[in-house]
Amino acid sequence: MWFRNLQIYRLGDDWQWDATQLAEKLERAAFQPCGGFDMQSRGWVPPRGNEGELLVAVNRQWLVALGLEHKLLPGSVIRQYTQSRLAELEVKQGFKPGRAQARDMREQVTAELLPRALVTRRLVYAWIDPVNRWLVIDAASPAKAEEVLEHLKLTLDDLPLKLFRTRSAPGTAMTGWLAGKEAPGGFTIDRDCELRAAGEDKAVVRYVRHPLDGDEIGRHIANGKAVTRLALTWRDRISFVLTEQLQVKRLAFLDVLKEDAERQADNGDDLFEANFALMSGELPPLLADLAAALDGEAE
Numbered sequence: 001m002w003f004r005n006l007q008i009y010r011l012g013d014d015w016q017w018d019a020t021q022l023a024e025k026l027e028r029a030a031f032q033p034c035g036g037f038d039m040q041s042r043g044w045v046p047p048r049g050n051e052g053e054l055l056v057a058v059n060r061q062w063l064v065a066l067g068l069e070h071k072l073l074p075g076s077v078i079r080q081y082t083q084s085r086l087a088e089l090e091v092k093q094g095f096k097p098g099r100a101q102a103r104d105m106r107e108q109v110t111a112e113l114l115p116r117a118l119v120t121r122r123l124v125y126a127w128i129d130p131v132n133r134w135l136v137i138d139a140a141s142p143a144k145a146e147e148v149l150e151h152l153k154l155t156l157d158d159l160p161l162k163l164f165r166t167r168s169a170p171g172t173a174m175t176g177w178l179a180g181k182e183a184p185g186g187f188t189i190d191r192d193c194e195l196r197a198a199g200e201d202k203a204v205v206r207y208v209r210h211p212l213d214g215d216e217i218g219r220h221i222a223n224g225k226a227v228t229r230l231a232l233t234w235r236d237r238i239s240f241v242l243t244e245q246l247q248v249k250r251l252a253f254l255d256v257l258k259e260d261a262e263r264q265a266d267n268g269d270d271l272f273e274a275n276f277a278l279m280s281g282e283l284p285p286l287l288a289d290l291a292a293a294l295d296g297e298a299e
Contacts, residue, residue, distance in 0.1 A: 001048070001063070001136040001275040002258075003125065006240075006248035007145035008287065010297075011133040012160025019057045020158075024126075026054040029155040031067040042068045042151055047125060049273045059274050061280035062128040065150045070120050081109045124148050132284045136159060140249070164246060164287075166294035171244035173294050174227040180214050183232060184293035189230035190239060193217075197225050234286050242290075257282065 017025075031043030044054045049241035078245040086097050086103050097105070125138045125146050137145040154161040177183045178193065191210055195217075197203040205220055221227075229249075233239040237257060241249040257278050262271070292295050 001125075001272050002251075002253050002279055003127070003283075004251055005138070006136055006251060006283075007139050007142055008164035008246065008248070009135040009137075009149075010162050010164055011128075011130065011135055012159075012162060014160035015130065017132065017156070019055060019062060020061065023055040024148045025155050026064060030054060031069075031150065034069045034071060039068045040068070042066060042147065044151075044155070045123065045166065046123075051161045056273070056276060058280065060131050061276070061287060062130070063276055064126050064128065064278075066124045066126070068122050068124065070149065072119055076273070078106060082106045085109060094112045101252050101261075110138055119142050126152070127280060127283070129280065129284060132288075134284065134287060136283065136287075142245075142247075161297065164291075165298040166291055166296065167298050168295040169244070170242060170246050170294060171226050171228055174230040174242065174244070175221060178212060178217060178230065179221045186231045186235055186289045187293060188189075188236075189213075190233055192229070192231035193227055195225040195230040196228045197223075199224070233284055238282060239273070251284070253279065 024185055026044040029080075032041060034041040043066070045065050046053045047056045047065040048061045048291045054064065063279070069223065079147075082102070085108075086102060089097050089101065090107070124144060124147065127136045127138075129135070137148050139145040139148070149159065149161065162280050177189065181189070183189050187210055191207070191212060193207050193212055195205045203225070205225065207217075228244045229241050231239065231241050231250075233254075237254055238251065240251045243249060258275075260274075260278055262274075
């Protein structure tokens with residue numbers, strides 16, 4: 001149970017839910033599969049697969065999972081069936097169907113095809129830290145995180161929340177770190193980065209598994225390119241890529257942490273809980289150090 005990407009939010013001062021209250025709310029918005037005529041469905045599912053357990057709570061840290069189903073019904077298939085039906089209708093009635101008939105036929109065809117459409121399913125996990133007031137979603141993009149936020153807001157009727165923001169822009173800070181060949185305390189610079197020019201051509205240079213302390217990097221920065229992505233390691237425990245939008249990508253918990261979780265499991269603890277306990281224990285100080293490295297959180 002290790003997150004790979006972090007979309008980071010701050011719980012507002014109005015957040016007052018406890019684990020029992022939240023679990024009751026989640027139960028009322030539990031996942032129901034798509035019906036025959038539903039295009040999509042979403043709802044809360046058990047994060048570790050235990051029936052009825054929609055909230056995993058360990059050391060005052062909570063984990064929830066949103067289940068999403070979506071039917072695959074390509075527009076090209078709908079058009080093909082619709083055109084065939086309209087051609088039959090034209091022969092039957094002796095004249096070309098009008099717009100209203102075409103629209104009605106398209107709706108009819110869609111309704112007939114929906115029960116036979118393929119269904120895709122996915123899970124999106126969210127970690128809620130009521131102690132340090134973080135809400136973090138394991139999603140590669142803000143759009144996917146927004147699906148969780150929307151459903152959580154519907155579930156709770158209200159969601160006091162704000163996006164994590166810092167006083168210094170991440171792109172500006174990362175450019176300074178790379179130019180100075182040193183990251184702030186607790187962080188080290190790894191071997192991946194992306195630099196982008198501000199001009200009309202927006203030229204991009206990417207380095208992958210490449211030393212970043214050479215003069216070439218400095219020349220790119222001197223020529224006006226700014227860092228948009230930078231690989232970092234925090235306290236020799238967690239590696240990740242930080243983006244200019246303050247998103248954390250390719251999060252990797254290093255072997256020392258995973259070995260700790262396995263030792264706890266060997267001592268009788270549930271491995272899922274052990275993983276979650278270690279992850280939720282490491283991320284708050286990481287996020288606090290990241291905020292500090294970017295001159296603190298913005299008001």
